[in-house]
Structure formats: C-alpha cells, structure tokens
Amino acid sequence: MLKIFRFKILVTCLLPSELICHCGANCTLNRRTSTTDGFTFRCKKGHELGMRKNSFFERSSYNIRDLIVFIKYYIEGHSLHMSAKCANMEYKSTSVHWASFIREMFCEYIYIYTEYEMIRFQGDVELDESLFGRKIKYNRGKPTWNRILIFGIIERSSNKIVMYPVDSRGADVLIPLIQKRIEPGSRIFSDSWGAYSGLNRLGYEHCTVIHKTSFKQVYINTETNEEVQCCTNRIEGAWEIAKDHFRRINGTNSNLFEQHLCEIVWRNHVHRAGNIYASFFDLMKTIYTLDMAPRFTYTKPLFRTWTPPSKTDEARHNITIVQGSDAESDGEEASTVDTSEPTGSSLPASIDNSEKSKGQAKPAVLEEM
Numbered sequence: 364m365l366k367i368f369r370f371k372i373l374v375t376c377l378l379p380s381e382l383i384c385h386c387g388a389n390c391t392l393n394r395r396t397s398t399t400d401g402f403t404f405r406c407k408k409g410h411e412l413g414m415r416k417n418s419f420f421e422r423s424s425y426n427i428r429d430l431i432v433f434i435k436y437y438i439e440g441h442s443l444h445m446s447a448k449c450a451n452m453e454y455k456s457t458s459v460h461w462a463s464f465i466r467e468m469f470c471e472y473i474y475i476y477t478e479y480e481m482i483r484f485q486g487d488v489e490l491d492e493s494l495f496g497r498k499i500k501y502n503r504g505k506p507t508w509n510r511i512l513i514f515g516i517i518e519r520s521s522n523k524i525v526m527y528p529v530d531s532r533g534a535d536v537l538i539p540l541i542q543k544r545i546e547p548g549s550r551i552f553s554d555s556w557g558a559y560s561g562l563n564r565l566g567y568e569h570c571t572v573i574h575k576t577s578f579k580q581v582y583i584n585t586e587t588n589e590e591v592q593c594c595t596n597r598i599e600g601a602w603e604i605a606k607d608h609f610r611r612i613n614g615t616n617s618n619l620f621e622q623h624l625c626e627i628v629w630r631n632h633v634h635r636a637g638n639i640y641a642s643f644f645d646l647m648k649t650i651y652t653l654d655m656a657p658r659f660t661y662t663k664p665l666f667r668t669w670t671p672p673s674k675t676d677e678a679r680h681n682i683t684i685v686q687g688s689d690a691e692s693d694g695e696e697a698s699t700v701d702t703s704e705p706t707g708s709s710l711p712a713s714i715d716n717s718e719k720s721k722g723q724a725k726p727a728v729l730e731e732m
Contacts, residue, residue, distance in 0.1 A: 419657075430450065488545050
C-alpha cells in the first residue's frame with residue numbers, strides 16, 4: 364500500500380490537476396473508461412483534453428507506471444535493454460526514443476546553467492583534455508571516423524566537473540575557458556601541455572606534472588613551506604567514467620554526442636546532491652510546468668566551443684565509438700611531453716622527481732623538490 368500511495372503522489376505532481384481549454388473555459392476532470400488513463404478534462408463547451416496534457420507523458424499511450432519504471436532504471440544507470448525489459452517496452456525503437464526525451468532534459472539543465480555560467484571553481488582545481496573516439500589499432504595510420512576533443516575542469520573539494528567539446532587544444536581556446544570557470548588565485552594542477560604555460564602570469568598558482576617521467580610531482584611553497592603534491596588523478600578518473608558511458612552503449616551517433624555529454628555532467632552534479640530521483644523530477648517539473656506546453660530553450664549546438672561534424676561527415680562517419688583511447692590526435696600543436704597518458708589507476712607507488720620540467724613556467728611561490 365505504501366508503494367501505491369507514493370506512486371499516486373508522484374503522478375499527481377507530474378500530471379495537471381486543472382486545465383484551461385483553448386476556448387478560455389475551465390476544464391473539469393471526468394471519468395472516461397475508453398481512454399488509457401480512465402479520465403479526461405472537459406470544458407462546458409464540450410471540448411475534451413487528455414489527462415496528460417502539457418506533461419512529459421503527453422502523446423504516449425504507454426501506462427504511466429511502466430514509463431516511471433523505465434525512468435527509474437535509466438537514471439539509476441542500468442542499460443537501455445534492461446530498462447526497456449523491466450518497463451515492458453520495445454527495446455529497439457520505443458526505449459531509444461524515451462531515452463532521447465530524457466537526455467533532452469539534461470541538455471536543458473546545462474542550458475539553464477548557460478553552459479555552466481553559474482559555476483565558478485576555486486581552491487584546488489585539475490584540468491586536462493582528452494580525445495574521444497575509436498582507438499587506432501597498433502597506433503598505425505590515420506582514423507577514418509569522427510574523433511572529438513573534450514576539455515574538462517574538476518574541483519577537488521566538491522568533485523564537480525564541467526566538460527566542453529572543443530575544436531582544438533591551443534591556448535586561444537583553453538585559456539578563455541579557464542578564466543571563465545576558475546577564480547583567480549586558485550591552484551591549478553595539470554600536465555605539461557604547452558597551452559597552460561602562461562597560467563602563472565594570469566594570477567593562478569600553476570603546478571605541472573610531466574607524465575613522461577612521473578605521475579606525481581612534489582612542490583614546496585617558499586613562503587609557507589607547505590608541501591604540495593601535484594597529480595591529475597581526479598580528472599583522469601572522470602575521463603574513465605565518461606568513456607565507460609560510451610563503451611556501455613557501444614558508441615553513439617555524432618549528432619547525439621552532446622546529449623550524452625550532458626547526461627554525464629548531470630549525473631556528476633546530482634551525485635553530489637545525494638538524491639538522484641528528487642533531482643530528476645525537480646528538473647522535469649521545471650521544464651514541464653503543466654500550465655502550458657513545454658518550451659525547450661537550448662539551441663544546437665549546445666556548446667559554443669566547438670563545431671559539430673557536418674552532414675557530410677555524419678554521412679561518412681555515422682557512429683562515434685569510444686574505445687577508451689587517451690592518445691591525442693596527430694597534427695595538433697607540438698607538446699613538450701608524450702601526450703599518450705595512462706589513467707590515474709596506474710599510478711606507481713613511488714614518486715620520481717629526478718626529471719625537472721624544461722621550458723615550463725613554475726608557480727610564483729612554489730619550487731620543485
């Protein structure tokens with residue numbers, strides 16, 4: 364009985380309790396056994412509206428209970444096949460459409476933040492860039508499929524992350540994003556990619572680690588004698604989670620890449636909040652207000668930092684499959700280190716500080732041991 368009571372409360376919040384007809388008259392709820400839900404809204408002039416009008420479930424004949432079961436399993440991270448099976452839903456078509464409807468709300472969530480406009484990181488922050496795309500076998504030849512470069516920033520204190528698809532990883536692209544998202548005076552940890560070399564002059568404490576020689580670098584603050592350990596474990600772990608998402612779905616269509624990226628970021632943000640169900644249905648009630656038709660305000664491309672593949676590219680490369688490769692694309696700017704980097708899970712137990720960074724700007728008050 365308790366589960367049925369909770370379900371009725373949930374449906375009451377997600378379906379309209381009253382409606383105004385297009386003729387301007389108020390509608391009342393009337394029983395209609397021939398309909399899927401058993402009720403319809405009707406005005407004095409005889410106009411009839413469905414019980415699901417202006418809701419997330421509008422234009423669907425599926426049982427609402429089954430749709431909520433599908434939503435539950437999907438936001439819990441189960442596979443699309445498992446979600447469809449538990450909801451008695453067809454896997455290859457219907458479940459794909461409903462999953463896309465859910466991800467549209469994640470895109471709106473990112474747009475509500477105006478591409479994370481309300482998010483500013485401070486304190487200890489890690490940043491890195493990673494290439495999403497199929498791995499080249501034996502690292503030979505050029506890829507013949509779409510590969511997308513992603514720039515990520517993560518705050519250590521909150522573990523909150525932002526991700527941007529970018530056209531290149533040059534300083535002219537990355538530095539404005541860093542200044543937009545990170546407060547001056549913050550301590551930034553990164554690898555020794557050349558685009559980050561000017562961060563000290565911009566008011567940041569920048570610590571670098573050369574992954575070619577070691578995976579952790581120790582610095583000493585000359586003013587406070589504080590020992591600072593520089594590594595990029597958090598952001599590397601975030602890449603692993605993001606690429607696992609694409610491995611589970613066996614890749615995605617290029618024009619749906621932004622939807623999946625928004626889902627990854629949304630899951631990261633609500634995981635910090637604690638209650639994933641409340642966060643999702645609060646987002647649904649924000650978009651589907653029930654008093655009018657839902658209005659999605661986000662535009663395509665959602666992220667203004669990149670140029671999505673053209674229709675010609677999409678026709679030639681219909682699928683973007685992520686196989687977990689962190690190797691950077693050929694033809695990019697020359698870096699001071701090898702950009703083929705292992706993830707944080709392969710860190711050695713010892714710290715190798717024998718090699719010093721060459722040609723990299725050191726923090727203003729930090730020195731290497």
